Amino acid sequence: MSTTRVVVFLVFYILIEIYIFSGLNLTFKNPLGQKILIGIYFCSLLVTLIGIIAIFTSFPNGYSKVSWTQNLILGLLFSFFITKLVYAVFLLMVDSESVVTYLIRRFSSSDAAPSLQRRQTLKQIGVLVAMIPLTSFLYGVFKGRYNYRLHKVSLSFPDLPAAFDGFKIVQISDVHSGSFDDTEAVKRGIEKIQQQQADLILFTGDMINNLAEEIEPYIDLFQSLSAPFGKYAVLGNHDYGEYISWESEEAKKQNLVKLAQHHQAMGFELLNNAQVPIKKANEQIKVVGVENWGKKPYPQEGDLNKAFAQSQPDDFSILMSHDPNHWDLKVLDFPQKVHLTLSGHTHGMQMGVEIPGFKWSPIKYSYKRWAGLYKKAGQYLYVNRGFGFIGFPGRVGIWPEITLIELKKEKN
Numbered sequence: 001m002s003t004t005r006v007v008v009f010l011v012f013y014i015l016i017e018i019y020i021f022s023g024l025n026l027t028f029k030n031p032l033g034q035k036i037l038i039g040i041y042f043c044s045l046l047v048t049l050i051g052i053i054a055i056f057t058s059f060p061n062g063y064s065k066v067s068w069t070q071n072l073i074l075g076l077l078f079s080f081f082i083t084k085l086v087y088a089v090f091l092l093m094v095d096s097e098s099v100v101t102y103l104i105r106r107f108s109s110s111d112a113a114p115s116l117q118r119r120q121t122l123k124q125i126g127v128l129v130a131m132i133p134l135t136s137f138l139y140g141v142f143k144g145r146y147n148y149r150l151h152k153v154s155l156s157f158p159d160l161p162a163a164f165d166g167f168k169i170v171q172i173s174d175v176h177s178g179s180f181d182d183t184e185a186v187k188r189g190i191e192k193i194q195q196q197q198a199d200l201i202l203f204t205g206d207m208i209n210n211l212a213e214e215i216e217p218y219i220d221l222f223q224s225l226s227a228p229f230g231k232y233a234v235l236g237n238h239d240y241g242e243y244i245s246w247e248s249e250e251a252k253k254q255n256l257v258k259l260a261q262h263h264q265a266m267g268f269e270l271l272n273n274a275q276v277p278i279k280k281a282n283e284q285i286k287v288v289g290v291e292n293w294g295k296k297p298y299p300q301e302g303d304l305n306k307a308f309a310q311s312q313p314d315d316f317s318i319l320m321s322h323d324p325n326h327w328d329l330k331v332l333d334f335p336q337k338v339h340l341t342l343s344g345h346t347h348g349m350q351m352g353v354e355i356p357g358f359k360w361s362p363i364k365y366s367y368k369r370w371a372g373l374y375k376k377a378g379q380y381l382y383v384n385r386g387f388g389f390i391g392f393p394g395r396v397g398i399w400p401e402i403t404l405i406e407l408k409k410e411k412n
Contacts, residue, residue, distance in 0.1 A: 016084065016088055017045070019088060019091070020041075021041065023087070023091040023123060023126070024037055024038065024041055024123075024127075025038075027120065027123045027127060028124065029120075037127065044083075047073070047076045047077055047080055048081070050077075051073050051074060051076065051077030052077075054070060055074075058070055061244050061245050062210055062243050062244030063210070063244075063391070064178045064208075064209045064210040064214060064244060065209075065213075065214055066178060066179050066181065066209075066393070067181060068181040068182070071141075071181050071393035072393075074391075075137075075138075075140075075141030075392070075393045078141075078394070079133075079134060079141060080134070082133050082134075082137055083133050083134040084130075086129065086132075086133050087127065087129075087130040090125075090126035090130070091123070091126055094119060094122045094126065098119065136397075137351075137396055139396070140350075140351070140392075140394030141393060141394035142394075144394050144396055144399060145389050145393060145400065146182060146186070146188070146400065147399045147400065148188065148192050148387075148399070148401070149399040149400065150192065150403075150404060151372075151385075151402070151403050151404070152403075152404045152406070153373055153382060153403065153404070153405045153406070154406045154408055155340065155380060155407060155408065156409070156410040157339055157407065157408070157409070157410055158409075159314070159339075160339075160409045160410070161283035161316060162283065162409055163280040163283040164280060164283065164285055164407055164409070165407070165408060166406065166407070166408065167199050167280075167406070168197070168198045168199050168404060168405070168406050169202060169318075169404075169405045169406075169407070170196050170202070170402065170403065170405075171202050171203075171342050171382065171384050171402075171405060172193060172202075172203050172204075172387045172401075172402060173203065173204040173205060173206065173236075173343070173345070173384035173386055173387060173401075174204075174205070174206040174236065174345065174347055174386030174388055174390075175203075175206065175207050175208075175215075175218075175388045176206055176207075176208065176209055176238065176386075176388035177207060177208055177209075177215040177218050178209035178210065178211065178214030179388055179389050179393060180217075180218065180388065183217065183218070183221075186218060186221060187221055189387065189400070190221045190222065190224065190225060192402055193225055193402050194224070194226070196402070196404050198227050199227060199228055199229045200227050200230060200231075200232075200278065201227045201230075201232075202232055202287070202318075202320055202342060203232070203233035203234070203268055203320075204233075204234055204320050204321070204322055204342050204343055204384060205234050205236025205237075205238075205239060205292065205322030205344060205345070206236030206237065206238045206239060206322065206344065206345070206386075207233070207236075207239060207259065208238060208239060208259065209238055209243070209390055210238060210243055211241070211255065212255050212261075213258075215259070215262050215266075216262065219262060219265050222267075222268070223266045225267070226267075229278050229280075230269065231266075231267050231268045231269065232270075232287055232289060232320065233263055233268040233271070233320075234270065234272070234289040234290060234292075235270070235291050235301075235322065236292055236322040236323075236344065236345060237292045237294060237298045237299055237322065237345070239292070240252075240256060240299055240301075241256065270289070271288065271290075271320065272290075272291050273289070273301075273302065273307045274288075274289060275287065275307055275310060275311065275317075285315075285316040285317070285318065286311060286315045286316065286317045286318070287317075287318050288308060288318065288319045288320070289307065289319070289320040289321075290303060290304060290307050290320070290321050290326075292322045292323060293326045293330065294322070294323035294325055294326065294345070295323075295325050295329075298323060302321060302330075304330060304331070304334050308336045311336050313337075316339055317338050318341075318342065319331065319340070319341045319342070320342050320343075321342075322343060322344055322345050323343060324343040324344075324346065324369040324370070324381060324383045325368075325369075326341075327341050327343065327369065327374075327381045328368060331381075332377055337378075338379055339379060339380065340379075340380045340381075340382065340405075341379070341380070341381045341382070342381075342382050342384070343369075343381065343382070343384070344383065344384045344385075344386055346363050346367050346370040346371065346383060346385075346386075347390070347398070348361050348363060348370060348371040348386070348398035349363035350386075350389055350391075350394065350396065350398055351392070351395070351396040351397055351398055352396070352397045354371075354397060359372065361397075361398055369381055369383050370383060371383050371385050371398065384401050384403050385399070385400065385401035386400060387400050
């Protein structure tokens with residue numbers, strides 16, 4: 001980030017802090033309540049200061065391996081920031097009402113006057129409203145990020161080979177192992193994957209944040225996963241080490257080589273623009289994998305022509321492609337029919353609301369397909385919400401996901 005942008009952000013942030021403090025001042029008539037409120041506010045300021053220092057000193061070369069303490073500081077920093085933002089918006093609405101009332105009095109004969117008691121009551125309501133995101137984000141930091149959820153999907157296809165009726169696939173994505181700080185929690189997630197007794201395990205990219213060494217403490221855990229028809233993986237944008245500085249281009253390339261070796265040690269076969277037949281009872285389906293392909297500036301290493309070079313027109317194909325944008329921009333119009341594409345990448349922004357019949361996250365304004373199942377032109381896309389987390393060390397409403405997909409032969 002440029003110096004100018006940093007200065008502009010800091011000035012904006014200081015003004016917001018001053019505005020919030022002025023709004024909190026004398027919110028409660030009770031002296032004890034007011035002291036508690038101001039005490040919480042100054043605690044948040046301290047966390048903010050520590051958090052900003054931590055960002056500039058702990059990650060001088062970019063965001064990679066993160067400790068429990070760093071995750072805690074970043075989590076509190078983000079939680080307080082969102083809470084203050086919510087309160088500032090609420091406070092702005094209260095003050096806007098007062099400004100409107102003043103203008104009416106100033107330019108008309110109305111004797112309407114803003115009620116001080118009403119303003120104080122609204123400020124108190126604003127504090128209570130702001131507590132909702134605060135408690136939600138704190139839960140997301142301390143519990144939500146390892147709150148693994150199983151999503152079951154059943155898909156029927158008229159041209160699925162009969163031998164694969166009932167075939168089960170587990171999809172995981174976006175591990176981001178450098179962000180993990182609780183091995184036992186990760187182990188519980190791995191055990192949940194194995195409990196599904198899937199025929200095939202597919203991983204759709206972003207094993208790391210940037211450095212291949214991030215996955216090393218968890219190699220044995222991922223190696224323990226087994227499936228009778230194998231384990232396959234593709235690369236995501238973070239796997240290329242694009243978001244840190246390297247001493248040389250050769251060092252960056254060697255990091256990718258090392259990551260490929262770690263995939264092999266974990267028992268995952270990397271499909272870099274390649275395919276593999278999955279055979280059962282003299283029938284087969286094709287599992288195809290491409291390297292990352294996303295909108296610029298994301299890497300565009302994926303090559304569908306190369307990946308499908310050995311395919312036949314009537315092949316039943318499952319494609320692993322990390323970025324869901326690839327589906328709309330390339331896959332749907334590709335000459336070879338792709339029955340099911342599996343992606344990840346978005347994490348559902350790690351925050352949002354999912355209840356029966358309703359799904360929302362801020363990420364929807366950047367990604368048309370951001371979580372769950374989509375269908376178009378007889379082809380399916382499933383976007384996994386991610387196994388791990390990055391940046392914000394938490395999950396709010398959009399929980400870490402393990403997907404179980406069952407393929408069914410459509411009955412005539």
